[in-house]
Amino acid sequence: MFLRNVMRKIASQKSLNGLAIKKNYFGTTSSLLDDFSINANEKTGVSVITMSKTPANSLNLEFIQELSMAIQKLNMEKSCRGIILTSSLPSIFSAGLDILEMYQPEPDRLEKFWTEFQEIWLALYSSPKTVMSAINGHSPAGGCIIALATDYRIMKPKFTIGLNETMLGIVAPFWAEDSMKAVIGQRRSEYSLQLGKLYTAEEALQINLIDEISDNPLQACEDEMMNWLKLPDHARTLTKFQNRGHIIEKMKKGRKEDLEKFVKFIPREGIQMALGTYLDNLKSRKKKQLKTCVSDVELIVRKIKYNLEDYTKTTFFYLGAQDGILAENLINSGCKKVIVTEHKKSNEEHLNEIQNRFREKFLRFTRFPNSRIIEEYKLDGLEEKNWHTQPKVAVILTLLTNDRSKLSLNSYLLRKQFPFNFGRTPIFLLTDNTESKVILMNETNLQTEKRIPSRALSYMFLYDRTLLAEIPRLKPSQKYTKLIKIQPKSDLVDLLYDEDKFKEAEVFLKHFFNKPYERVIPKIEKICPNLGSELIDMNITMLDRVKDLDFRIIGEIFRLVASNDNYSRNIIRVLSSRHEF
Numbered sequence: 001m002f003l004r005n006v007m008r009k010i011a012s013q014k015s016l017n018g019l020a021i022k023k024n025y026f027g028t029t030s031s032l033l034d035d036f037s038i039n040a041n042e043k044t045g046v047s048v049i050t051m052s053k054t055p056a057n058s059l060n061l062e063f064i065q066e067l068s069m070a071i072q073k074l075n076m077e078k079s080c081r082g083i084i085l086t087s088s089l090p091s092i093f094s095a096g097l098d099i100l101e102m103y104q105p106e107p108d109r110l111e112k113f114w115t116e117f118q119e120i121w122l123a124l125y126s127s128p129k130t131v132m133s134a135i136n137g138h139s140p141a142g143g144c145i146i147a148l149a150t151d152y153r154i155m156k157p158k159f160t161i162g163l164n165e166t167m168l169g170i171v172a173p174f175w176a177e178d179s180m181k182a183v184i185g186q187r188r189s190e191y192s193l194q195l196g197k198l199y200t201a202e203e204a205l206q207i208n209l210i211d212e213i214s215d216n217p218l219q220a221c222e223d224e225m226m227n228w229l230k231l232p233d234h235a236r237t238l239t240k241f242q243n244r245g246h247i248i249e250k251m252k253k254g255r256k257e258d259l260e261k262f263v264k265f266i267p268r269e270g271i272q273m274a275l276g277t278y279l280d281n282l283k284s285r286k287k288k289q290l291k292t293c294v295s296d297v298e299l300i301v302r303k304i305k306y307n308l309e310d311y312t313k314t315t316f317f318y319l320g321a322q323d324g325i326l327a328e329n330l331i332n333s334g335c336k337k338v339i340v341t342e343h344k345k346s347n348e349e350h351l352n353e354i355q356n357r358f359r360e361k362f363l364r365f366t367r368f369p370n371s372r373i374i375e376e377y378k379l380d381g382l383e384e385k386n387w388h389t390q391p392k393v394a395v396i397l398t399l400l401t402n403d404r405s406k407l408s409l410n411s412y413l414l415r416k417q418f419p420f421n422f423g424r425t426p427i428f429l430l431t432d433n434t435e436s437k438v439i440l441m442n443e444t445n446l447q448t449e450k451r452i453p454s455r456a457l458s459y460m461f462l463y464d465r466t467l468l469a470e471i472p473r474l475k476p477s478q479k480y481t482k483l484i485k486i487q488p489k490s491d492l493v494d495l496l497y498d499e500d501k502f503k504e505a506e507v508f509l510k511h512f513f514n515k516p517y518e519r520v521i522p523k524i525e526k527i528c529p530n531l532g533s534e535l536i537d538m539n540i541t542m543l544d545r546v547k548d549l550d551f552r553i554i555g556e557i558f559r560l561v562a563s564n565d566n567y568s569r570n571i572i573r574v575l576s577s578r579h580e581f
């Protein structure tokens with residue numbers, strides 16, 4: 001019966017084929033959120049899905065939805081014979097489910113979240129294609145569930161994998177458990193699950209949780225895939241379903257009940273406490289690592305003070321050569337590009353040293369424009385055109401103070417304080433204001449709102465599409481209008497101050513996405529002539545005034561004007577396809 005359904009499904013997929021997949025299936029495509037890309041090889045029929053959601057490829061609702069849709073499409077694509085899942089992050093395949101989806105959840109979203117997770121698992125586990133995971137980093141819990149749903153697993157040495165749910169006080173779903181049993185056997189599975197075991201790749205190989213170890217799992221998967229593809233697809237697929245059919249059927253039957261359990265179980269007080277503690281531990285590990293940054297940030301304050309003008313004009317972080325450690329920290333924290341500034345020749349030696357140190361990490365390494373560019377580096381796996389679209393670049397809040405002793409950096413607390421989803425984005429506070437005693441976070445106590453004087457000045461550089469997208473969610477309140485004051489810097493902000501222009505823009509923006517791109521550009525330029533060269537420094541205090549105006553649109557317009565290129569066109573295409581625009 002099950003096999004008959006499968007055959008019927010394959011047949012119907014074939015007929016859907018032309019509709020479901022874009023004509024230009026081959027080549028590289030990116031997800032709407034830029035959280036993963038798919039590279040489809042016409043010759044081999046193999047599609048590589050590379051997850052790139054910084055900082056940890058943790059699976060939140062949107063990420064799962066998009067990924068799931070992509071997999072379902074590939075499942076239906078006739079010319080696709082194999083799928084390889086991998087990650088572009090240096091040390092994480094996937095950190096599993098995004099814990100924040102389960103911690104203090106909204107009921108509706110929680111339900112959707114789990115439904116989508118079930119869906120992606122089904123899409124992978126019952127995929128008619130040969131599916132492999134190139135596990136090039138840690139792969140706990142949900143990451144392991146995803147890997148277990150594939151047909152073959154190759155992992156990089158030293159990293160860890162396993163179903164460690166019990167460590168978080170939660171329970172792996174029965175279908176994940178079933179897939180684990182099918183791979184490593186009942187006894188080993190029971191033991192691993194109860195103890196929430198995370199195995200190193202070497203240990204995982206011994207218990208067959210993975211199939212191979214390789215320093216280059218992607219290449220190894222591509223090689224292994226060729227062996228699998230030598231066999232006729234229909235025979236291999238039917239054999240796969242013969243093996244997995246009972247698990248898939250059981251999952252489908254129990255799916256509703258599983259969802260009901262999940263939405264009841266997760267909000268329980270005890271579970272929430274356990275998740276909260278786990279999250280805190282996760283974050284406090286990071287807090288320790290960040291400590292070195294604090295002194296480094298202090299180091300550059302002076303420089304910034306003299307260089308503020310240039311500083312505000314860049315979307316990237318300018319450092320002196322002597323700030324190599326900070327640069328390193330920035331990079332390690334997910335900053336995608338660091339421009340190293342250098343004025344003194346005497347530091348040449350030091351600069352060379354840093355350059356050597358970064359040689360492996362960078363392809364682009366630029367000196368401040370006042371000096372010559374010594375060499376160009378680019379971060380591994382990151383193309384220049386993608387820099388500004390990468391979800392996590394550094395966020396820099398500049399609070400002016402002379403009182404350096406009060407300067408402190410605590411990105412974790414800051415993130416808690418601000419309702420932005422900064423993820424792993426490092427946030428730097430640079431102070432230069434005599435009033436600053438009251439301004440800055442003391443690391444243990446962030447009751448800052450009461451103590452921050454309203455005249456505290458901060459520059460907030462929003463050069464991150466993700467952040468821009470978060471702004472509408474920021475509920476304007478006294479709290480934030482007092483906390484952040486941003487000097488109007490760009491024509492765009494001037495525009496927001498100007499009642500008439502503002503109205504014009506508003507009307508225009510409302511119709512924006514119905515108009516062809518070419519007709520839109522001159523119009524924007526008319527409204528905001530020099531927008532292209534400016535940073536989008538927005539005055540958050542204006543939020544309540546502009547509540548009807550979607551800041552995402554402004555952000556995207558800014559980008560559009562700033563870089564009149566294919567990327568911008570793409571943004572417009574993506575935005576236009578969304579209902580809210």
Ligand SMILES: CCCCCCCCCCC/C=C/C(=O)SCCNC(=O)CCNC(=O)[C@H](O)C(C)(C)COP(=O)(O)OP(=O)(O)OC[C@H]1O[C@@H](n2cnc3c(N)ncnc32)[C@H](O)[C@@H]1OP(=O)(O)O
Nearest residue numbers: 055056058095096097098099138141142171261265286424
């Ligand atoms: C009858 C009962 C029925 C009940 C039904 C209940 C069913 C529930 C079943 C759920 C099944 C699946 C669950 C999960 O997947 S839960 C998630 C489990 N994941 C983990 O435990 C991994 C946690 N992360 C780590 O251990 C490390 O991050 C990792 C080893 C992966 C990498 O370490 P590294 O040092 O390289 O990176 P950081 O720790 O600094 O992490 C970078 C930032 O990313 C944040 N992070 C990491 N993992 C997650 C995550 N899973 N969710 C959200 N955020 C995550 C981390 O905090 C860092 O953030 P900051 O930079 O802001 O500090």
